[in-house]
Amino acid sequence: MPSPRSADHPAAQPPERGRVDALISQTRRLRGGVDAVRRSTATVGVDRLDDPRLRWRRALCDLAVHQLDDLGRHLGQLREGLPTELTEDGSGAAPDRDGASDLTAPTTEPGRLAEQGAPLGRVGSAEWNFLTDEVAWSEELCRMFGRSPEEGGLTLDELPGSLHPDDQPLLTDLVTGCLVDGKPIDGEFRIVRPDGLVRMVHMVGEPVLDADDSTASMWAVLRDVSELRRSQRALRETRDSLQRQRHLVRTEHRLAVEPREAVLPPWRGSLRFPHDDAPALDLAAHYLPSATGALISGDWYDALHLPDGRTLLSVGDLTGHGAAETTGMAMLLGALRGMAMAGVEPGALMGHLNRLLDSSQTALGSALCGAYEATTRTFTWAQAGRPAPLLFRGGTGRALRPPEGVLLSAASGAVYAQTSEQLEPGDLLVLRTDGLTPRGADRNADAGAERLLELAPRLTAARSAQECVRAVAEAFGDEEREDDACVLIARVTS
Known part of the structure; x- marks a missing residue:
C-alpha cells in the first residue's frame, strides 16, 4: 500500500465493475460447491468420525470455505471502491501470508464467534498521527478488538496491553523497527478481547514520512485470521495423523511380509x-x-x-x-x-x-x-x-x-x-x-x-x-x- 507521500502520483483506477461482478459470481458458485462437499462429510455414520481420511477431507473443505469467503469479501470491497476510513491518497489490501504462521494457542470456537455477530476474516485499518497525537481506527477494527466505535482506538503505547503476554515483545519489535528503521510491519499476534476471547490478527503497515523524511504517522491494516489458522492447524493435525497411520500400516505390512517371505x-x-x-x-x-x-x-x-x-x-x-x-x-x-x-x-x-x-x-x-x-x-x-x-x-x-x-x-x-x-x-x-x-x-x-x-x-x-x-x-x-x-x-x- 502506498503512503500518503505518494499523493503526487496518479491514483490507480478501479477495475471494470462488470469484471469484478463476474469474479464474485464465480467465487460464490465455487464456494457453494465446496460447501456442498463439506456438508456431505457431516452425514457419515458415528463409526467413521475417527477416520483420519475423513478428518483430512473436512479440514480441507473448511480451509477452502474460509479462503473463498475472504476472497468474496475482498472482491466486494474492490467493487465498492475505497473504504471511507482510508485517505483518498492511497489504500490497498494486506498481503496474504496464509499458512506462514503456526497458531499454537487456543482460538475462539466458531460458534462463539457467530454469537458475537462477527464475520470470519474481517479487516480493519488504523492510523497513528505523531504530529497531532490523533488515533484513527475503523469501526471494523474496533469491533475486532471488542471495542465500541465510541471508545475509539488504542494508542501505540496502549496497544500491547491488548495482546497475549507472550506476543507483546513481538509487537514492540515490529513497531520499533517501523518507526526507527522505516521497516514495513508484517506479523501476526494474538489479541485478548475484553470479553476474554483470544483472536489471531495479521498486521501489515508502514511509516508515513513528511517532506523532511521524518515519520509523521504510521498506518496499518489488521485482519482477523483466527478461523483460517484454526483450519490450517486442523489440516496439519489430520495430515500428521494420516502420516502416522500410514507409517503404522507400512510397519505392519513389513512385519506381515517378512515371516511369509522367510518360510x-x-x-x-x-x-x-x-x-x-x-x-x-x-x-x-x-x-x-x-x-x-x-x-x-x-x-x-x-x-x-x-x-x-x-x-x-x-x-x-x-x-x-x-x-x-x-x-x-x-x-x-x-x-x-x-x-x-x-x-x-x-x-x-x-x-x-x-x-x-x-x-x-x-x-x-x-x-x-x-x-x-x-x-x-x-x-x-x-x-x-x-x-x-x-x-x-x-x-x-x-x-x-x-x-x-x-x-x-x-x-x-x-x-x-x-x-x-x-x-x-x-x-x-x-x-x-x-x-x-x-x-x-x-x-x-x-x-x-x-x-x-x-x-x-x-x-x-x-x-x-x-x-x-x-x-x-x-x-x-x-x-x-x-x-x-x-x-x-x-x-x-x-
Missing part, C-alpha cells in the same frame, strides 16, 4: 523333484495378491523332497490378515515340514496340525497336504477345509473327491481321513487356496475351480509347469480378489 520356498519358476536324470515332478507356483495388496494373509504353498523319496506338496492359509496371521502361518508350515520329514502320513499330519493350532488359539486354518510316490505314481493326500486338487488329463479336468476333514482348530480331537489317486505321465495337479474366487462371487460355488477347469485345454497342452502358472496368472491376475491366493502346479513327467 515360503525360495525357488521361482520350475522346480523338479527328485534331482536326478529322470525327474518325477515338474513344479511351479505363484502368489496372487488381493485387490488392495495391503492386506497380507497367511496363505502358503510348499514343495519338499522327503527322505523316503516321496515329494510333499501342500497349500493352506489362516483366517485373517496381518503380522499375527503370517507369523502363525510360519509356525504351522514349520511344523508341517518337520512332521513330513519324520514320515508322518498326510491324514495323521492334519490331526497333529489341528491340535497345534487349537492349543495356540490363534485362528482357524485350512490346509491340504499330500505325498507323491514316483515309483507307483500315487498321490496320497488329506485336507482340512481346503478346496480339493484339480486333476487335468487329456484336455479335460476334474476335482478329486476329497477325504473327510474339517477346518484346523474348528473341532478338538478331529480325525482326518486320507485318500490316494493314481496318476499317469502328463497328468497335471493344481493345488490352490480359495482366494482365487473373484470379489462378489459366491465362495461356496468355488468359482475359482470353474474358471480353472475352463483352462483345461491350454493347461494340458503346456510343456511345463511354469507355462501352466503363466496361463493361470494371465487368467486371474487382473481380477479383483478379496483375499490373497496361492497356486501350486505339479506336472507328472515320468
Whole structure:
C-alpha cells in the first residue's frame, strides 16, 4: 500500500465493475460447491468420525470455505471502491501470508464467534498521527478488538496491553523497527478481547514520512485470521495423523511380509523333484495378491523332497490378515515340514496340525497336504477345509473327491481321513487356496475351480509347469480378489 507521500502520483483506477461482478459470481458458485462437499462429510455414520481420511477431507473443505469467503469479501470491497476510513491518497489490501504462521494457542470456537455477530476474516485499518497525537481506527477494527466505535482506538503505547503476554515483545519489535528503521510491519499476534476471547490478527503497515523524511504517522491494516489458522492447524493435525497411520500400516505390512517371505520356498519358476536324470515332478507356483495388496494373509504353498523319496506338496492359509496371521502361518508350515520329514502320513499330519493350532488359539486354518510316490505314481493326500486338487488329463479336468476333514482348530480331537489317486505321465495337479474366487462371487460355488477347469485345454497342452502358472496368472491376475491366493502346479513327467 502506498503512503500518503505518494499523493503526487496518479491514483490507480478501479477495475471494470462488470469484471469484478463476474469474479464474485464465480467465487460464490465455487464456494457453494465446496460447501456442498463439506456438508456431505457431516452425514457419515458415528463409526467413521475417527477416520483420519475423513478428518483430512473436512479440514480441507473448511480451509477452502474460509479462503473463498475472504476472497468474496475482498472482491466486494474492490467493487465498492475505497473504504471511507482510508485517505483518498492511497489504500490497498494486506498481503496474504496464509499458512506462514503456526497458531499454537487456543482460538475462539466458531460458534462463539457467530454469537458475537462477527464475520470470519474481517479487516480493519488504523492510523497513528505523531504530529497531532490523533488515533484513527475503523469501526471494523474496533469491533475486532471488542471495542465500541465510541471508545475509539488504542494508542501505540496502549496497544500491547491488548495482546497475549507472550506476543507483546513481538509487537514492540515490529513497531520499533517501523518507526526507527522505516521497516514495513508484517506479523501476526494474538489479541485478548475484553470479553476474554483470544483472536489471531495479521498486521501489515508502514511509516508515513513528511517532506523532511521524518515519520509523521504510521498506518496499518489488521485482519482477523483466527478461523483460517484454526483450519490450517486442523489440516496439519489430520495430515500428521494420516502420516502416522500410514507409517503404522507400512510397519505392519513389513512385519506381515517378512515371516511369509522367510518360510515360503525360495525357488521361482520350475522346480523338479527328485534331482536326478529322470525327474518325477515338474513344479511351479505363484502368489496372487488381493485387490488392495495391503492386506497380507497367511496363505502358503510348499514343495519338499522327503527322505523316503516321496515329494510333499501342500497349500493352506489362516483366517485373517496381518503380522499375527503370517507369523502363525510360519509356525504351522514349520511344523508341517518337520512332521513330513519324520514320515508322518498326510491324514495323521492334519490331526497333529489341528491340535497345534487349537492349543495356540490363534485362528482357524485350512490346509491340504499330500505325498507323491514316483515309483507307483500315487498321490496320497488329506485336507482340512481346503478346496480339493484339480486333476487335468487329456484336455479335460476334474476335482478329486476329497477325504473327510474339517477346518484346523474348528473341532478338538478331529480325525482326518486320507485318500490316494493314481496318476499317469502328463497328468497335471493344481493345488490352490480359495482366494482365487473373484470379489462378489459366491465362495461356496468355488468359482475359482470353474474358471480353472475352463483352462483345461491350454493347461494340458503346456510343456511345463511354469507355462501352466503363466496361463493361470494371465487368467486371474487382473481380477479383483478379496483375499490373497496361492497356486501350486505339479506336472507328472515320468
